Amino acid sequence: MSTRRRRRPRIGCLSLIAIVGAALLLALAVLLRPRSLPQPTALAVGAPAAAPRTALRSPASFMAIADPRARSIALFREAGRVIQHPRCLNCHPRTDRPTQTDAMRPHMPWVSRGAGEAVLPCATCHHDRNVEAAGVPGNPGWQLAPSEMAWQGQSLGDICRQLIDPARSHMTRAELLDHMATDDLVGWAWHPGGERTPAPGTQAQFGALIDAWLSTGAQCPA
Amino acid sequence: MPIDLSVNGRTRRVDDDAETPLLWVLRDTLGLRGTRYGCGIAQCGACTVHVDGQPVRSCTLPVGVVESAAITTIEGVAGPEVEAVRAAWTARDVPQCGFCQSGQVMSAVALLRTIPIPSDADIDLAMSGNLCRCATYNRIRAAIHDAARAGSTPA
Numbered sequence: 408m409s410t411r412r413r414r415r416p417r418i419g420c421l422s423l424i425a426i427v428g429a430a431l432l433l434a435l436a437v438l439l440r441p442r443s444l445p446q447p448t449a450l451a452v453g454a455p456a457a458a459p460r461t462a463l464r465s466p467a468s469f470m471a472i473a474d475p476r477a478r479s480i481a482l483f484r485e486a487g488r489v490i491q492h493p494r495c496l497n498c499h500p501r502t503d504r505p506t507q508t509d510a511m512r513p514h515m516p517w518v519s520r521g522a523g524e525a526v527l528p529c530a531t532c533h534h535d536r537n538v539e540a541a542g543v544p545g546n547p548g549w550q551l552a553p554s555e556m557a558w559q560g561q562s563l564g565d566i567c568r569q570l571i572d573p574a575r576s577h578m579t580r581a582e583l584l585d586h587m588a589t590d591d592l593v594g595w596a597w598h599p600g601g602e603r604t605p606a607p608g609t610q611a612q613f614g615a616l617i618d619a620w621l622s623t624g625a626q627c628p629a
Numbered sequence: 630m631p632i633d634l635s636v637n638g639r640t641r642r643v644d645d646d647a648e649t650p651l652l653w654v655l656r657d658t659l660g661l662r663g664t665r666y667g668c669g670i671a672q673c674g675a676c677t678v679h680v681d682g683q684p685v686r687s688c689t690l691p692v693g694v695v696e697s698a699a700i701t702t703i704e705g706v707a708g709p710e711v712e713a714v715r716a717a718w719t720a721r722d723v724p725q726c727g728f729c730q731s732g733q734v735m736s737a738v739a740l741l742r743t744i745p746i747p748s749d750a751d752i753d754l755a756m757s758g759n760l761c762r763c764a765t766y767n768r769i770r771a772a773i774h775d776a777a778r779a780g781s782t783p784a
Contacts, residue, residue, distance in 0.1 A: 515672060516758035526740055526747075526755035532671035532686050534694060540650060541670050541689035 463488065463608030466619035479623035486587075486616040487563045487628075492606045494596035498551050499558035505551055506559070509604055520551050537600030544600055548592040553577065567627035580621050588614025632696050636661070637705025647693025652676045654692045655702060663703035663731045667760070674759030677732040678702050684739040686758075703731035710741040713776035721772040725763035733759050737773050746777050 464485050472478040489495060497506045503520035504513055518527055534545040552558075555575040558566050569575050570583060578586060587593060588610065596606040606613070620626075634641045636659060643658045650669075655661045655678070664687060667675030671686040678687045679701040714737050717723075724730045733756070740747055740755040747755070752770050761769070 516674075516760075517754070518757070519754055522751065523754040526743055526751055527758055528683070531684055531758065532689055534690060538650075538689050538691060540648065543671050543689045 460488075461605075461607050463612040463616060465612065466615055469619070475623050476626045479620055479626035480628050482616055482620040482623060483567055483626070484563065484628060486613060486620060487566070489596070489606045489608065489613045490558065490566060491563060492596065492604075494599055494603065494606045495593075496559050499556055500551065501557045501559040501561075503551075503554065511559070520554065537598075539600055542601045544595070544603070546592050546595045548590075550592070562628075564628040567625075571625050571627070580625065584614065584617055584621060587617045632692060634692070634696065634700060635698065636700045637702060638699075643692070645692055648691045650688050651678070651690045651692045651695060651700070652687040655687060655700075661702050661704050665728060665731055667729065667732070671758075672760070673729070673732075674736060675729045675732040677735040677759065679706065679735060679739060682739070682742070684736050703735060706735065706738055708738075708742075709780060710738045710776070713779040714738055714741070714772070716779065717772040717775035721768050721775065723765055723768045723772050725761075725765050729759060729761045733761065733769055737769070737776070740773065741777060741780060746781055747773065 466482060469478050469481050469485075472481055493506075493509045493511050497508075497511055500506055503523070504518065506512060507514050516527075518529070529549045532543055533549040534543075535547040536545050537543070538545060555577070556569065558569075561569070571580065573579060576583060594610045597608075597610050599605055630647065631642050631644050632647065634643060634654070636655070641659055643654055645654050645658055652664060652666060655664050656666070664678055665675035666688065667673035669688045671689040674686065676686050676688040677684050679685070680690070680695055680698045682699070682701075711734075714734055718730075718734065723733075736756055736759050740752065743755075744751050749770065752773050756766075756769060756773075
């Protein structure tokens, strides 16, 4: 009986280590090869949004509108860009609690008109001017509009009808014009301090629009 | 330009810039460190002092504005409401870390001087600007009720 010896290929230990090492080096080289980093790409959007218009049109620029009623409404719509600006709406809230910032979020801390005014008045934090070091806005007349003059949640037409209703505005038309054109607290909207966005135009331009709107019959949008 | 301040009944002359927040004049110039710096933007109430009897956040109040006003800090506040608050605060063991408590006490005293028997709603409204990160709000509210009862009970 003959014995058959199986012949095995003989690979030296050193050769095996060399092969494995070479494979590892190759893998490392592949993994660490120079590659460019992902680059930021623009989101697929339509035309870039137009920057908000910060100027106000003058009353003269509405003279091309021949119909006085349509002109009056157009004038009020332009003034409405101020009236419905967050600088104005924040203090004409629909509830007893003011809002703040351009996002018109509820005022922090929690302050409230009515009973709240007695125990946590505005003057606890707001002084007679903007305090830039703390970013706290202020004015000698700092206060909320009366609840009958709530603007938040109202259409521009509803705000218009509210303004010319003395029962709610508590103002004659002459007083309304004076309030809009010269009141110092209203004027704060154009000098709000900090990083707050001012209302469009100037108070004088806004007053001119209100004056022209009243002179054309104080017509209101639907 | 020196500024004369009336602090806790004493006239104090300081030489700080008129725009310096009252808080820093009290703490750094006059050494009245019971009034705390919390946020610096009138959001937490830790810096509350009384100016002409009204609670104000001293971190947002330029010192030049209060030259002719009577300023009261936690070191100088006094009166029956203060005693009632002190006793109630102690009995209820109100403070936890204590950092906000001088502001809490100044607001509570001002509330009791405005509304001697406040409701829960009055307390919540008056104290909503005073934050406590240990959340001792329930003890604060209970202690204010205790102080109000003590103040209304004839001695």
